[in-house]
Amino acid sequence: MDGSVRLAEVLGALSRALxxxxxxxxxxxxxxxxIGVHVxxxxxxxxxxxxxLYYTLLLKDLGCSSNAARICELYLADDLTFKRDFKHLDGSLPQVLRxxxxxxxxxxxxxxxxxxxxxxxxxGGEIVTSLIETRCQRGAAIARQMRFSEDVAQAIIxxxxxxxxxxxxxxxxxxEISLFARIALLAQVADVFYMAGGPDAALAEIKSRAGTWFDPAVVFAFCEVAADAEFWTILSRPDIEAVVLDLEPGQQDAVADENYLDDIARAFAQVIDAKSSFTSGHSERVAVFSDLIAEExxxxxxxxxxxxxxxxxHDIGKLGVSNSVLDKPGKLDDDEWVSMRDHARLSEDxxxxxxxFADLAVVAGAHHERLDGKGYPNGKTADELDLDTRILSTADVFDALTADRPYRKAMPVSKALSILWEGAGASHDPTCIAALERALARSERDVA
Structure with a gap:
């Protein structure tokens, strides 16, 4: 890629996961x-x-996955629906109780x-404070890891x-509140109500919260830019992502080289793995096992x-799966299984x-495919699965077998390898399994 990837392109696409x-x-x-940049x-x-401000707005929800499991546990609810509907609350007691x-x-x-x-x-007060604090502090820490300024991190907090x-x-x-945060909160509420009821609904909601939720000066600025009909026309365009890419301030300098792309990938791996306690560290370990196989x-x-x-x-699509499914200790029902299977398609999308990332997307989206065509989401067969995909698939299953899951405890390495060998040629490529086995043996010798 030779450092030619626009940073805004990467962040705009990955923000879809948030x-x-x-x-x-x-x-x-x-x-x-x-909305926010115009304000x-x-x-x-x-x-x-x-x-x-531009990067704050794209990354404001970086910590969003860190409280998903807790929401499911406390509210016995689907975290995705809960979060969606929560954003429509104005904080009044009757509304909150309902x-x-x-x-x-x-x-x-x-x-x-x-x-x-x-x-x-x-x-309730203590619970909500804890959930929001976890989300905001986690998001700020990841923003810092991604090399963004302390002003961006503070805005997320x-x-x-x-x-x-x-x-x-x-x-x-x-x-006392970061100006970027004041703008971001207004932009967030404006978009939620715009998507639900159009420009008039968004304007009415923002005006009704001036002086309570929102800085009156920020509300005034929003009303001024919102008076231009073109502002709303562009917001509704299907190519809004491309429009916002062109909106990036200082775009000539904002490129991501190979090292920066690695940092961004590691940071988003933390967002992905924070969704469930059972997947903590999964993406990093799959990267290690994939690298061991590839080196071998x-x-x-x-x-x-x-x-x-x-x-x-590879698992970025899991951010679109409810924790009521991800963390379920028993067998998934048909609808839950459809939701779980859909994560691979979401990753590719x-x-x-x-x-x-076009080639990378194909590999990530196919990590649950099998050589015999019985995998998902597309039922690809051996002749459609390249070596990169076969390596990633082997590493993914090996880590899943050797880590705790809601429905079982972690397996010993020897048992996990024997299960992989049982499916050799049908589920996974035997050359990849053999390479993993050799790499693990070599790593043990190096440690000894």
Missing amino acids: DITEGQPPGHCVRCCW GRNLGLDEAALRD FVIAHTGAEAGLAERFRSVVNIMRN DLDEQWNGAGKPMGKIGT MGYHAARRRWLKRAALL ILSRIGA
């Missing part, structure tokens, strides 16, 4: 970027500040649901603070690096939006 994790229509972060320009921000009753334990037994509702009624001090997690008030099979350094990046991002 959208689905928050239960939002695809393009939510991109649309927020369009920032109206407020007179210089190019350097607009650039940080939301809690409607969304807590809808599919649980009566006694279990009652206990959960009582717990939330008693400890402050995203849920409100102008009147009623926000979370710190209860900051007025100008004579891959050159550049291709090994590319394959590790594919391994780090998200990654294919980055032009330079």
Whole structure:
């Protein structure tokens, strides 16, 4: 790729994964970027500040996966639906009470649901603060890892603070809140209500929260830019992602070289793996096992690096799967299984939006395919699966077998390898299994 990949192209595409994790229509972060950058320009921000604001808006939800499992546990709910509907609340007590009753334990037994509702009624403030603090701190840490400024990180920390001090997690008030966060929260609410009811609904909601949720000056700036009909016309265009790519301040400097792409892939691997405690570290380990196999099979350094990046991002589609499915201890029903299988297609769809990732997207999207054609999502057969895909698939299953899962404990390495060999030629390529076995043996000798 020779350092020619636009940073905004990478982040705009990957932000789609954050959208689905928050239960939002695809393009939510991109649309927020369009809204927020125009507000920032109206407020007179210089190019350097607009650039940080631009990245804040694309990455505001970086920590969104870190509280998904906790939401399922506390509210006995589908985290994706919960998060989607939560963004429509204005914080008033009657509305919050209706939301809690409607969304807590809808599919649980009566006694279990009652206990959960009582717990939330008693400890709701503390619970929400904890969930938001986890999300914001985690997102800020990942933003720093991705080399963004402290201003971007602080904006992610402050995203849920409100102008009147009623926000979370710190209860900051007025100008104590990062300006980027004040703009991002407004842009977020504007997009949620725009997608639900159009421009009039968005404007009405923003105006109604001026001085409470929102900085009145930011509201005024939004109303000024929103008075232009072209602002809304462009926001509704199917190519809004390309429009926002062209909107990036300082675009001539903002490219991602190979080292930066590695950092971004590692950072998003953390977002992916934070979705479930059972997948903690999974993407990193699959990258290690893929690299061990590739090295054993004579891959050159550049291709090994590319394959590790594919391994780090192969499960990005799981961000669109509810934790009620990911963490279910028993057998999945038909609908849940459809949702789980869909994650591979989502991975390919998200990654294919980055032009330079086209080949990587195909490999990531096929990591659950089998040589005998019985895999998913497309039932590809051996002649359609290249060696990169076969390596990644072998590494993925090996890590899944040797890690704890909701439905079983981790297996010893020897048993995991024997299971792989049982499916050799049908599920997985025997040359990849043999290479993994040799690499693990060599690693043991090196440690000894």
